[in-house]
Amino acid sequence: MTALSVVGRSSKYSSPAPRIHGDDALYRVAFETSKVPTLIVDDDMTVVLANAEFAQRAGYSRSEIEGRMQWTRFVPETERPRLEKYHRIRRIDPAAAPHCYESKFITRNGSLHIVAVYVAMIDGSKMSVIALHDITERKQMEDELQKAQKLESLAHMAGGMAHDFNNALTIILSSISLARHYAAASPEAVAKLREAEKEIMRAKGLTSRLLTFSRGGEPSLKTMKIDDLVLDTAHLSLLGSDIHASYHVQDNTWHCRVDASQIAQVVSSIVLNARQAMPAGGTLSIAIENVRLDQRQHHALVSGPYVLITIRDTGIGISPEHLPRIFDPFFSTKPRSSGLGLSSSYAIISKHGGHIDIFSEQGIGTTVYLYLPAAPEDAPATVPELSERKASLLLVEEDKQVRETVAALLREYGHAVTPVPSGVQAVRTYETALAAGNPYDAVILDLSPIGREGGRGCLKALLELDAQVCVIGGSRYAESFNLAEYRQYGFAHVAQKPYNIDQLIEILRQVMLRRP
Known part of the structure; x- marks a missing residue:
């Protein structure tokens, strides 16, 4: 590769800048003005040159970087052995090392970006040129697509299972209701049959989780304020625990078009997860507020008004290796868990036109963000008097x-x-x-x-x-x-x-x- 002829560096990198030979000034201008973060790295991985774009993205001055920092300073420790291996191989046989690969890039303030790394050797030297392309947003979109595809792959299976299960429940429930009608003269029998009906309706809740994965599990939307729904569900889910709960609800939160039972299912699942993460007690905080989002702020959502529900716990947190899989159907680290809680929640919120984000740090806790689109307030429907006519x-x-x-x-x-x-x-x-x-x-x-x-x-x-x-x-x-x-x-x-x-x-x- 023809690039800058970088000379004049001592082994101690004492020179403040490399000298540029003649026509190489053209390459220097291209290097300096490029909007692609670019480095020139020496044999020992020390950064010889960093262009202005790299310095700006990294959050350091060029004087702090050049001759003082190794290239691997900008990647997580877990990534460094792999990059060091590529660096050694490339200097022995450039064709044997990948010229493009994915890695992670850490800035001065600790923010993490996913980048495509392009590397080429500079002819006649042991130095290499490294260019970075930020693909964080693209990877996030790919992850969202993969989640959706995983849920879609279960749609037909889940719908078929719910179909058969509901058939059996319909026969059982109808037979019990018929028996209750026949046994009207026996209050004791009627009471027992009503108990059986209640249990079958609880079993119906299991099919609703399966239907969430199928097209038949679409939400039945009504316009309402969700404050009481969220807080009441959280309160019930925490009963009997040693967890301190704190709530903050913004005044005049917007209405949303939601299926109340499905949103209650989501909140209950998240709060129960938080409860299990704090077996010795802790703090659960819930905040509900109005937010306006631009799609540039959140790639998974269209621009507009949303109601944001933030649920934060001080539990054990989720390990980094498990965090990418938490929305996978049937994935769970807990014994006797169906692994459908968070995947159902993801599907429900998506079908409401919203989004769910989860951030967690082991030993610190987990924060869940639920975004639901705001909607104009609808007038409540009137309930007519009921007719006794037979049909x-x-x-x-x-x-x-x-x-x-x-x-x-x-x-x-x-x-x-x-x-x-x-x-x-x-x-x-x-x-x-x-x-x-x-x-x-x-x-x-x-x-x-x-x-x-x-x-x-x-x-x-x-x-x-x-x-x-x-x-x-x-x-x-x-x-x-x-x-x-x-x-x-x-x-x-x-x-x-x-x-x-x-x-x-x-x-x-x-x-x-x-x-x-």
Whole structure:
């Protein structure tokens, strides 16, 4: 490589600057004015020359660097053996050492950057030219992409698992609700059956974590202030511990569009992690504040207003080797842990249009930053009076046991139910009833793929037959729908599976109130 002819340095680097021969002044100008941080390094790794850009990035003056510091002074100790090895090999056989590699660059104030290092030997000497390209932002974006790809790879598996699990829960819950109806004369039996229903609804929470990874786990968004939600969840998660909690909430925090249950799940998971990191007690501080971000400040977020939740603990911290993997699904260092807590949290916050950052230092503690997009305040919805009318229902459900159990349960509550197994049959049945002048009051439509048309095709066909059709979506694994915006697809309501009979009857009452 032709570069500066650097001469005049003694072994002690006593000369304040190298002399430049004739035309080499052109190279010196290019070196000095380049916006690429560049060094010339001697055989013993001492920096002979540093251009102005390198000095500015490093935070030192050139007089502090040149002849006084080794190149490895600017990389972490863990990186130095590798760079020293490359340096030795390059002086024996330049072709045997990599001319480009990734490393880390430490500035005077301790900030760490990921850099691409380009190295070439200077012809006729033992010196080399080193140029650095900061790729920190690119690596962070790659890391975000890898996280997203890992979660995406589990989407179909998680959705399928939730589908099957919810089918089983629907059959069990419907059967218990039916038994409770039959046992109305026995208060003791009803009480026990209600306990069983509660436990099944707790099991439903497990499927919600799986659905978070699938497209069917979209949040059901409502506009609200999140202050009380965050603090109440944190308080409950700390009950019985020796941890001192401190809270700071900025006045007039902005509203956010959130799924309250999912955000509570995120906060609970983070606070429980903090609690486990402080077995002998400690301090947990939570701050909620309004922030305005520019995309240049945070590459993972679009510019705009956000509500920032900061959760900081004084626990044992996370080791550097584990920190890059904390969002990996099923990764955990704790026994009997599912490893889904933080990966679920990451997916939830991402689906809300936000972002989660975690910084940790062993022996100091961990800080979690949750960014949620701010939203304009919406007026609260009014709740109409409920109707007692009974409905004629078309139940579309592909699973035979679920179909029969739910139909029997609805009939016990006085509703007339026609169960069908496919979308094609549902359209034909509805069309026949419509032609006879007796359209169904509502269609309960399973949104998992049904027959060849699937839930979406069935809904479209029903709307083409009757623009006034009332369709209640039964959701568990709905790959084609964002259930948070169900009305824009033509649904009157959405009922989460496994069905809670009280909630389903409530939905039917509201639906009937709107019927002429």
